[in-house]
Structures are given as C-alpha cells and as structure tokens.
Amino acid sequence: MTITPSQTVGPFFAHALPYPHDWELVPPGHPGAVTLEGRVLDGAGDPVPDALLELWLGRTGDRGALRRGDGGVSGFGRCATEPDGTYRFRTAPPAGPYLSLQIFARGLLRSVLTRVYLEDVPDPLLDGLDPARRATLLATRSGDTHRFDVRLQGEGETVFLDF
Amino acid sequence: MSHPPYLSPGYRSTLLRAPAHPPVPFTADPDTIELTSPVFGHDEVGALDHDLTRRHAGEPIGERIIVTGRVLDDTGRPLRGTLVELWQANSAGRYAHDLDRHPAPLDPCFTGAGRCLTDDEGRYRFVTIKPGAYPWRNHPNAWRPAHLHFSVFGTAFTQRLVTQMYFPGDPLMPFDPVLQSIPDAAARERLVSSFSLDVTEPEWALGYTFDIVLGRTPVENP
Ligand SMILES: [Fe+2]
Numbered sequence: 157m158t159i160t161p162s163q164t165v166g167p168f169f170a171h172a173l174p175y176p177h178d179w180e181l182v183p184p185g186h187p188g189a190v191t192l193e194g195r196v197l198d199g200a201g202d203p204v205p206d207a208l209l210e211l212w213l214g215r216t217g218d219r220g221a222l223r224r225g226d227g228g229v230s231g232f233g234r235c236a237t238e239p240d241g242t243y244r245f246r247t248a249p250p251a252g253p254y255l256s257l258q259i260f261a262r263g264l265l266r267s268v269l270t271r272v273y274l275e276d277v278p279d280p281l282l283d284g285l286d287p288a289r290r291a292t293l294l295a296t297r298s299g300d301t302h303r304f305d306v307r308l309q310g311e312g313e314t315v316f317l318d319f
Numbered sequence: 320m321s322h323p324p325y326l327s328p329g330y331r332s333t334l335l336r337a338p339a340h341p342p343v344p345f346t347a348d349p350d351t352i353e354l355t356s357p358v359f360g361h362d363e364v365g366a367l368d369h370d371l372t373r374r375h376a377g378e379p380i381g382e383r384i385i386v387t388g389r390v391l392d393d394t395g396r397p398l399r400g401t402l403v404e405l406w407q408a409n410s411a412g413r414y415a416h417d418l419d420r421h422p423a424p425l426d427p428c429f430t431g432a433g434r435c436l437t438d439d440e441g442r443y444r445f446v447t448i449k450p451g452a453y454p455w456r457n458h459p460n461a462w463r464p465a466h467l468h469f470s471v472f473g474t475a476f477t478q479r480l481v482t483q484m485y486f487p488g489d490p491l492m493p494f495d496p497v498l499q500s501i502p503d504a505a506a507r508e509r510l511v512s513s514f515s516l517d518v519t520e521p522e523w524a525l526g527y528t529f530d531i532v533l534g535r536t537p538v539e540n541p
Contacts, residue, residue, distance in 0.1 A: 157391060157392075157393050157394070157395050157532045158321060158393070158505075158506070158509065158532065159321045159393055159532045159533065159534050160321070160480060160482055160509055160510070160530075160531045160532050160533070161321045161322050161323060161482065161501045161506045161507070161509065161510060162322045162323065162480060162481060162482055163323075163468075163481065163482045163483040163497060163498070163510070164330075164332075164481075164483075164497060165468070165470075165481045166468060166483075167416075167418065168406075168408075168414040168416040168418070168419055169406060169416075169468070170416055170417070170418075171406065171414065171415045171416050171430060171431065171432055172404065172405075172406030172431070172432035172468075173404065173406070173470065198335040198336050199334075199335040199336065199337075199339075200335050202335075204336070210479070212352060212353075212355075212356070212357065212476045213352070214352030214355055215355070216357050216358045220360065220363055221357045221358075221359055221360075221363065222359060222363040222364070222402075223360075223362070223363045231357055232357035250352070251350075252350050252352065254352075255352075256352050256353050256476050258476065258479055260481055261336060262332050262336075263330070263332030263333050263334075263335070263336035263337070264325065264333075264336055264337075265322070265323040265324070265325060265327060265330070265333060265337075265497075265500050266322050266323065266325065267479060267481060268325075268338060268342075269342075269353065269476070269477065269479075280345070280346050280348075281343070281345050281346075284343075285343070289340075308335075308336045308337070308338055309335060309336060309337060309338055309339055310339070313338055313339060313340055314338075315340070315343055316338055316340070316342045316343065317342055317343055317344075317345050317353070318341075318342035318343060318344040318345070319342070319353065319477040319534075
C-alpha cells in the first residue's frame, strides 16, 4: 500500500497536543533523574517558538504516557517550545547511550528525527560521522542537566536520521 | 516518494527551517529504540475524547460530521490500539489558540481537539464539525483549504506521522502551498477524504472516510 504523506503540524497545536506534565517522564525527585534542556534554532540562528518535541526512551514504562501516575517512569514525553525556543524534559536515563528525539514545527513539512547521546561512546551511527557532525548529537553535561540544542539548518546543523 | 521535501519555497516557513543536509541512514539492531513506540492504555483516553461536539455545555455551531477510517501499515495490516489525535479550526476558520489573530468568531462550545485509540481492525472514529477555511500570511490572499490535523503513532517511532486531511471538491486545494508541497498528484489525492453515504447518519451528520497508511517498520539487519 502507498503511504500517507506528511504535512506540517502548523502553528496552532497548543490547544490540542500538550497535556499536563507532558515533559515530566519521571516525577520530581525521582532517583537518578536527568534534566534535558536546550533550544530549537532555525537557519538564521533565531529561536523557533512554535516547535513540538517528543522524547522516547525505548520502553513504555509504568507512569502513563498521557495520564501521568504518581510515580514510576514513562517512556514518552512531549514539550512545546517557549517563545525563546527553549524546551525541557525531566527523564530517567535511557538503557543505552541515547534518547530518541523527534521535532515537529510550522515550516517542517515532515518531522525530523534525531538522537541525543548522553555519553560519547563507540557507536555505529556516531562513528560514521565526521567530528563536527558527530558533535551535534552529543549533549553537554553540567551536574544532572544535559544540554542539547537542535539546529534545523545552517552552521552546526543537527544530524537528522533517514526514516 | 510520498512525503513532501523539507524545502518547498512556495511555503515560506520552510526556507529557514528545512535541513540542508540529507538525512543520515542508520542501521537497525535489537537495541535500536526507534523501532519501538509508546503503548497507550485505554484508561488514558476518555470515553468522549473522540467526540469534539460534546466537550462543552452546548453544541458547537457548524455542520456536524463523522470522520472515520483505518490506520494500516504499508502491507495493509491494521494497527490496533494506536493513538490518533485530531485538532482543527472551528466552523468559522478560527483556532482556539491564543496566537490565532484571524478576525473570525471563537465558539465557546468548541475547542477543536480530540483523541482516540484504534480498535481491533485499526479503525478510528471522530464526531466533530466541519472546519472553515482560514487566511494566512504566506503570500497575498493566501487561504488554507478546510482541513483536519491528524497525529498518529504506529508501532515504531519511525512510523510517527503528523498530517492533514482535506475535504473533496474544496476549490482552495490547487492554490495551497502546504498541500501542493507534495510533488506527486496521486500522493496529494491520498490526503483528500471521501464523502460516504454509508457513514452518514440520517437526520444527524455527514460521513467522511480517511484511511492512514504508515511507513514500513525498519526490519532488523540479520
Ligand atoms: Fe490548520
């Protein structure tokens, strides 16, 4: 069968897609929780204030994907960017070296899919990239916070996956 | 290729947001988390979440419609229990969104957001009202054809799809840079729903059908 084409998420999804505690894959104070934060930037280096990010840990977990329970870990999170292009997730660390991140926005006719590596490790995807491109997939750490910017276009453009 | 290219100059917002590098292929192995997807529990979706006309004290203004179809993979297998989200403008072409400045009335009885899980045949069903066309600032006298926004999950994060459904015979479709960003005419046609007298309920609502076919789940390398 022939697949259904993608279309942009558009600018007006904020009344529909975000939901309470969507960015919190784990509750506050969860042991080992990490914060992932950063900005989404366009080809002029300007913040993208109307992007939607989805984080996937690779396992569904027991906290609920849409209706957050009191404890446990959810594998899925969603965060709409702020007017300054920032986003934030509180999550459990992934089982492997990376988290999967998908980005939707006005002006993106199809979502882009990338990986957030919390550690620089030997890896089939990373090892196939030149050093500058590889660096775009590595989060930078300070304490429990990992920082990861998404550059949609231009200098330091994030590596996006073919899917 | 079914999907539009990222860069489609007729749609102005793509100019600074389309990645310039081609996407990078990745090898799939059992640890590749993109081959899995969240599972949504039935207790996470409310019994009335699929009915956008019953979310407020009164009924919204507009032409009541039923929109239903199946979510399938590209081999025709139904995707069961997958989450489908829908959002839209009201019948006057206005979104219940703070930043929508179109000078058309808001409807206090319509928010325009719903969700449901597909059944054992991969079927979803929404009750809503037909959205209005609305202007946007992409180019002089630019109007979006009436459309419903859809979001679908599937069984792999690589199957994730956000798209828009259009209505048959809408005269705005040939002029819309978002729909026309899809190069292949047959692929564009797959975003146009069909009117169905079978789905139409007498004395109550018009019926439209719209099937959604998700991409192949990447197969693990042997
Ligand atoms: Fe829209």
